Amino acid sequence: MIDGFIVNALIAGICVSIIAGGLGCFIVWKKMAYFGDSLSHSSLFGIALGIVLGFNSTIGTFITCLVFAGFLNIFTK
Incomplete structure (x- = not known):
């Protein structure tokens, strides 16, 4: 039903968003x-x-x- 490429892209996007959220908060906190x-x-x-x-x-x-x-x-x- 869904291509493997789409699933891999979705998983990669979720992983990056989890990491970038915490990293972004740290960067703003440290100015x-x-x-x-x-x-x-x-x-x-x-x-x-x-x-x-x-x-x-x-x-x-x-x-x-x-x-x-x-x-x-x-x-x-």
Whole structure:
């Protein structure tokens, strides 16, 4: 009746929502909401940088997120 893909997607969505709910409360409690927003936008920069320079975009995303997290950590103190 229902494809296996739909069932797997539904189970994955439920698991992610359970984890993200608790994690989201913790992030708001620690006043780090803009930190996550900044890292998500820096990951887009890493993807674009990886594509433009011709290397794996996952590596570019990881490196730019580490660099931006370091900058954010330095500038918030």
